[in-house]
Amino acid sequence: MASACEPLVRVQADDFDLATETRRLTARRRDVGAVVSFTGLCRDENGRLEALELEHYPGMAEAEIIRIANQATTRWPLTGLTVIHRFGKIAPGDNIVLVVAASSHRRAAFEAADFLMDFLKSRAPFWKKEHVRGSAKTGWVEANDKDLEDLKRWED
Amino acid sequence: MKLVYFAWVRERIGLSDETVTLPADVKTVTDLLTWLKGRGENYEAAMERPEIIRVAINQEHADHSTPLPPHGEIALFPPMTGG
Numbered sequence: 001m002a003s004a005c006e007p008l009v010r011v012q013a014d015d016f017d018l019a020t021e022t023r024r025l026t027a028r029r030r031d032v033g034a035v036v037s038f039t040g041l042c043r044d045e046n047g048r049l050e051a052l053e054l055e056h057y058p059g060m061a062e063a064e065i066i067r068i069a070n071q072a073t074t075r076w077p078l079t080g081l082t083v084i085h086r087f088g089k090i091a092p093g094d095n096i097v098l099v100v101a102a103s104s105h106r107r108a109a110f111e112a113a114d115f116l117m118d119f120l121k122s123r124a125p126f127w128k129k130e131h132v133r134g135s136a137k138t139g140w141v142e143a144n145d146k147d148l149e150d151l152k153r154w155e156d
Numbered sequence: 157m158k159l160v161y162f163a164w165v166r167e168r169i170g171l172s173d174e175t176v177t178l179p180a181d182v183k184t185v186t187d188l189l190t191w192l193k194g195r196g197e198n199y200e201a202a203m204e205r206p207e208i209i210r211v212a213i214n215q216e217h218a219d220h221s222t223p224l225p226p227h228g229e230i231a232l233f234p235p236m237t238g239g
Contacts (some may be wrong), residue, residue, distance in 0.1 A: 060215035126238025127163035143235030
């Protein structure tokens with residue numbers, strides 16, 4: 001098997017562009033047969049939320065996503081992998097996270113993207129704080145047991 | 157030892173980081189959480205349920221039985237909710 005690809009990981013306040021990131025993994029290549037992307041967006045929770053504020057642990061956030069991404073590249077034969085996670089205040093409708101997985105075959109790309117999101121949810125050091133519309137109220141989003149359950153799907 | 161705090165752990169303690177000298181009998185992550193809990197009301201509020209506090213030693217996840225390193229950065233935070 002060819003050596004594992006080097007994942008591109010970015011943790012940034014700025015938005016990202018799916019088309020640009022997809023093109024980066026496919027341009028001038030002839031071995032890519034499948035690109036699967038996942039974009040996580042901020043919901044307004046039926047109008048309740050003004051914004052989400054994402055806090056992160058600078059340094060560890062990047063390091064942890066790189067560790068998770070490297071696990072994915074050794075587990076599946078990927079030709080490219082990009083993970084971008086935003087921090088700061090994010091309005092409903094705006095992007096939070098992007099995973100783009102490219103491979104010669106679709107199943108590897110689908111599974112790698114799914115794996116990445118499950119691990120990001122419970123392992124990457126990011127925390128969401130809710131800003132409630134029309135109020136000074138804020139509250140931290142509680143961790144979801146379901147997210148931990150999802151991780152177990154990837155145990156051998 | 158440098159301690160760094162995130163999310164509601166940071167808010168309850170009222171500090172984002174601090175440098176502390178640990179007593180000699182504080183040897184593991186569990187010892188550290190217990191010691192911190194006794195440092196005042198704000199720490200007690202943050203360590204109300206020490207079992208749910210997540211810990212990273214030099215930016216890598218560590219479980220509560222992990223021995224503390226001689227130096228470095230220890231981060232304490234709630235379960236992650238990113239993604």
